[in-house]
Amino acid sequence: MSAPLTLTPHEPTEACLHVHCHSHHVDEPSYPAYIACAECGHVYRSAAELRRAYRRLWDPLGRRRWRARLSDLWGWLRSRVARARDIDICLECLHDL
Numbered sequence: 001m002s003a004p005l006t007l008t009p010h011e012p013t014e015a016c017l018h019v020h021c022h023s024h025h026v027d028e029p030s031y032p033a034y035i036a037c038a039e040c041g042h043v044y045r046s047a048a049e050l051r052r053a054y055r056r057l058w059d060p061l062g063r064r065r066w067r068a069r070l071s072d073l074w075g076w077l078r079s080r081v082a083r084a085r086d087i088d089i090c091l092e093c094l095h096d097l
Helices: 047-057 067-081
Strands: none
Touching: 047 067
């Protein structure tokens, strides 16, 4: 019988290696999942979760004034209209999905 999944950060063991997220150091079941990163093991449970993470990448300081975004307006606009199928990187480790 396999060890139960744990949501508290811990070092990976042989029992949990196949479900361990190396980015957050917790065990994440691979189901139900929209997509999982092959490098760090992070699981995105839905397309909406992947899009939210992508938007946070382009707005790391939260809601800033619009003038602060002008320096990277293209990236910010692209993040607002991105479809999940067009996002090809894991937002936790920046590895290709």
